[in-house]
Structures are given as structure tokens and as C-alpha cells.
Amino acid sequence: MAAGTGRGLAQGLRTVGGEMAGQISADVFERGLLVETCGPQGKVVKLLPPLSVTTGEVDQALEILDASVKSALARLAWAGLTDSPDEQLAATVPISNARKNTCPVTTMSWY
Structure with missing residues (x-):
């Protein structure tokens, strides 16, 4: 489904396609988090938090990203564009656990 990419605070969530990245981007925006898509075919959700980001703000952003x-x-499974959500989620590292990872370059988070 997705893989993390980036350096330091600038992180990206690489998805299988631009449709999924666009859905995630729109959904997080509705929930109050600002991200953008980039990369080949727009399939990376880019996260660029400020240097002054707090742990609480990171936790809140990860919750929003996870839900999105x-x-x-x-939505994409309902439209027949992906496998069922359960099959897709089983193949990923839960975003809510990304903060526990000690390597910031390879996680789905941005710190």
C-alpha cells in the first residue's frame, strides 16, 4: 500500500497511485492537516512540518493521517480500485506505530 520516504522532518508517504494519494490529501485537509502530493504521477503524500513542531502536534497529525x-x-476498495481495506492494511506498517520507529528516514511519520 505505502512506504515512507524522505529526510529529517520532510517525509513522504509513497502510495500505489495518484488516486490514493489524492484521496488521502483531500481527507487530511478536511480534518485540518495540510499536506501536498508530489512525485511521479502524484503518488507521494508530502509532509513538511515546521521545525517548531511539538510531540503533541506530531501525535495529532499521525492520528489524522492514520484515519485518512x-x-x-x-473508498477506493468500495469503488473497486484496490483490494479490500483489511487486505491493504495488513500489508502495511500501522502509521500510528511509526512514531516508535527509531529511524526517521524510513518511517511513515515526519520526525
């Missing part, structure tokens, strides 16, 4: 990914998977 699940929502996008459900």
Missing part, C-alpha cells in the same frame, strides 16, 4: 489512509482505502 484508512478512509481512502475504504
Whole structure:
């Protein structure tokens, strides 16, 4: 479904296609988080937090991102554009656990 990419605070969530990245981007925006898509075919969700970001803000952003990914998977599965959300989520590292990873360059988070 997705893989993390980036350096330092600038991180990206690489998805399988631009449709999924666009769905995630729109959904997080509706929930109050600003991201953008980039990369080949617009399939990377780019996260660029400020240097002054707090742990609480990171946790809140990860919750929003996690809910948005699940929502996008459900919508795309309903439309027949992906496998079922459960199959897609089983193949990923949960975004809510990304903060526990010690390597910031390879996680789905941005710190």
C-alpha cells in the first residue's frame, strides 16, 4: 500500500497511485492537516512540518493521517480500485506505530 520516504522532518508517504494519494490529501485537509502530493504521477503524500513542531502536534497529525489512509482505502476498495481495506492494511506498517520507529528516514511519520 505505502512506504515512507524522505529526510529529517520532510517525509513522504509513497502510495500505489495518484488516486490514493489524492484521496488521502483531500481527507487530511478536511480534518485540518495540510499536506501536498508530489512525485511521479502524484503518488507521494508530502509532509513538511515546521521545525517548531511539538510531540503533541506530531501525535495529532499521525492520528489524522492514520484515519485518512484508512478512509481512502475504504473508498477506493468500495469503488473497486484496490483490494479490500483489511487486505491493504495488513500489508502495511500501522502509521500510528511509526512514531516508535527509531529511524526517521524510513518511517511513515515526519520526525
